Amino acid sequence: MNPVATDRDPGFTEFHGAQPVAQTLALGELHCTGEAVSNAPLLNGATPSSANPLHRVKAQLTVCVGTATLTVGELMAAKAQQVLRLDSKVAQPVDLLLEGKVVARGQLVAVDEHFGVRITELPVALTV
Structure with missing residues (x-):
């Protein structure tokens, strides 16, 4: 399968067939602007400008x-205000998942009007 250059963007290449459309950028073209880069220190004291660029990639x-x-029938019969009992206990640690994989554990806490998680377990020490 051969790439076909397009006139949309010089760095834009289309692969016809089952291949996805992709845009390639030289590393020199990558710029961090605006609020993404600040002088706020990271956890270990490094600033974002001195840290590995991957550390600025956001992950949910x-x-x-x-x-x-429960069965589908039980779910279909559920009513508003009905409480579903979960398999975990109130004081039991919660799992933090990234791409479906457990990366840490913690305790639920209240932060103003929001839920928060106090991290209590990390499988591997995080380094910069």
């Missing part, structure tokens, strides 16, 4: 509080 964590097992 999911917090798994617990699960409930």
Whole structure:
């Protein structure tokens, strides 16, 4: 399968067929501007400008509080205000998941009007 250059963007290449459309950038073209880069220190005291650029990539964590097992019929019969009992206890640590994999554990806490998680377990020490 041969790439076909397009006139949309000089760095833009289309692969016809089952291949996805991709845009390639030289590393020199990557710029961090605006609020993404600040002089705020990171956890270990490094600043974002001195840290590995991958450290600025955002990732969405999911917090798994617990699960409930019920039949589709039970779910269809559920009413507003009905409480589903989860398999975890109130004081039990919650799992922090990244791409469906547990990366840490913690305790639920209240932060103003929001939930928060106090990290209590990390499988590997995090380094910069």
